[in-house]
Amino acid sequence: MKIFHVIIGLNAGGAELMLSRLIKSQLTFCDVQHSVISLTDEGVVGSMLTEHGIKVYSLGMSSIFMGPSVFFKLRSLLKEQQPDIIHTWMYHADLLGGLAARSIGLRRVIWCIRSTDISKGGSKITLLIRKLCAWLSGWLPYKIVCAADASRIVHEAVGYQANKMLVIPNGFDPDKLVVSNTAGLTLRKELGIDPSDMLVISVGRFNPVKDHKTFIAAAGKIAAKFNNVKFLLVGRDLQSTNAALMQMITETNEADMFFLLGERNDVVSCLKASNIFCLHSVTEGFPNVLGEAMAAGLPCVTTDVGDAAFLLNNSHWVVPAESPELLAQKIVELLKLSSEDRIKLGKYNALLKARTL
Numbered sequence: 001m002k003i004f005h006v007i008i009g010l011n012a013g014g015a016e017l018m019l020s021r022l023i024k025s026q027l028t029f030c031d032v033q034h035s036v037i038s039l040t041d042e043g044v045v046g047s048m049l050t051e052h053g054i055k056v057y058s059l060g061m062s063s064i065f066m067g068p069s070v071f072f073k074l075r076s077l078l079k080e081q082q083p084d085i086i087h088t089w090m091y092h093a094d095l096l097g098g099l100a101a102r103s104i105g106l107r108r109v110i111w112c113i114r115s116t117d118i119s120k121g122g123s124k125i126t127l128l129i130r131k132l133c134a135w136l137s138g139w140l141p142y143k144i145v146c147a148a149d150a151s152r153i154v155h156e157a158v159g160y161q162a163n164k165m166l167v168i169p170n171g172f173d174p175d176k177l178v179v180s181n182t183a184g185l186t187l188r189k190e191l192g193i194d195p196s197d198m199l200v201i202s203v204g205r206f207n208p209v210k211d212h213k214t215f216i217a218a219a220g221k222i223a224a225k226f227n228n229v230k231f232l233l234v235g236r237d238l239q240s241t242n243a244a245l246m247q248m249i250t251e252t253n254e255a256d257m258f259f260l261l262g263e264r265n266d267v268v269s270c271l272k273a274s275n276i277f278c279l280h281s282v283t284e285g286f287p288n289v290l291g292e293a294m295a296a297g298l299p300c301v302t303t304d305v306g307d308a309a310f311l312l313n314n315s316h317w318v319v320p321a322e323s324p325e326l327l328a329q330k331i332v333e334l335l336k337l338s339s340e341d342r343i344k345l346g347k348y349n350a351l352l353k354a355r356t357l
Helices: 014-024 043-051 064-081 091-103 124-136 149-157 181-191 212-223 243-250 267-272 288-295 308-312 324-336 339-356
Strands: 002-007 033-038 055-058 085-089 109-113 143-146 165-167 198-203 229-234 258-262 276-279 300-303
Touching: 002 014, 002 064, 002 091, 014 033, 014 043, 014 288, 033 043, 033 064, 043 055, 064 091, 085 091, 091 109, 091 124, 109 149, 143 149, 149 165, 181 267, 198 212, 198 267, 198 288, 212 229, 212 243, 212 324, 229 267, 267 288, 276 288, 276 324, 288 300, 288 308, 300 308, 300 324
Parallel strands: 002 033, 002 085, 033 055, 085 109, 109 143, 143 165, 198 229, 198 276, 229 258, 276 300
Antiparallel strands: none
16 A cells, blocks of 8 residues: 655654654555655655655745645656555645645545644634635545544634544654653753753744743743753754744843753653653644653643643643743642652653553
């Protein structure tokens, strides 16, 4: 069976990494052959897939105005390869990939939806493409897979065909989320963070939907009261060269308490180095990183977005989005727990996550 995945790009992100994990989990399946088409470039995830022998095609789209030419490239490629299934990831790929496949008679098109409320941080073009997808959803895809029940509800409300929608939550491999204590201690040593300091970690690219402004504001309030609490930010563009990010941090007057690591390929080690995990987005689907933090045994605080509350299964540690005061209060509450109680809460999270895998 030939399965072609179509996605807008292959830089490290939740959807891209889940696509990679899905394919790698089936590398030993002799009767399944996966290939990936990136509408833009190969990206870091594409390079990793290529190293595992997966064929990755890059169509070079650098702006939405190249959509028509990329459509015909995509159509030609699919016509040549004749895959059995076309699995498209996110709106742009759903639309272009679906139309290209159906235009040459390929009907087994599976859309993949991973977002919820894109009105918060989504561009006007993306909103328009979602409307087009909703209008075509009754005819174009064979099935529509949502990573979160919250995604299903939102998309049905905007016109997606309800009888085609199916919820399949993200999966995790617990064995790949386990690293030694040494890995965390080594990272702390590299950063100059004392083993006795408390470290609060945030993982996610710099983007309005991730709402780093709220996290940094909350962190600033905490840092002003606790001189042994540090904050670790991991993700694309979370670096000192990001002027907007640095302005937010400077305004807290506690810049020395923040450590910016940018994009990493050792996120599990970063989690292991930390004491508390915080998800602070204004919108999510099924937040991979929250599940990973739970599986790694960290006590967590999250905003009430997507399926985050369902995943954490403890409303006490869930706060409304864009609420820095409440977010700070919950983090402080975790900081004030004894080390034993924090570890116990983290172990509960790990057990809970294991039951949902």
